[in-house]
Amino acid sequence: MTLLADILPVIALIAAIGLTILLLRLNKRVSRGSRSAGPRTVEPPSPAGLTATPWELEAIDLQLRSPKDSVARRDLVATVNRLITASRDRTDLAPIPLDASNNDIERVVEVLESRLDLRHE
Secondary structure (H helix, E strand, O other), X not given: XXXXXXXXXXXXXXXXXXXXXXXXXXXXXXXXXHHOOOOOXXXXXXXXXXOOOHHHHHHHHHHHHOOOOOHHHHHHHHHHHHHXXXXXXXXXXXXXXXXXXXXXXXXXXXXXXXXXXXXXX
């Protein structure tokens, strides 16, 4: 029992020093400098609209190359028809049929782009 009583102050001193070192290291990791290193969010693209990624463009290209009676083609035509419906106040386009050709889709997209001033130069 006397041995434990003799060692206890030494153990307490070592624990206090160790705890102080750990607190100092923790303070460096969460200091103001590490919190103000910059935003964690990505800035939106400039100009707006440049958010298409290569796999999205490839998916659209695959939809355009798919047969007219495929599900992928119907999804693409349905999307174009939703765009036509959303732009009713700016265009007088009628929805295109589900078996529309690439030329029909391209024509509608060109009209929508020109009405929204999204034409490529």
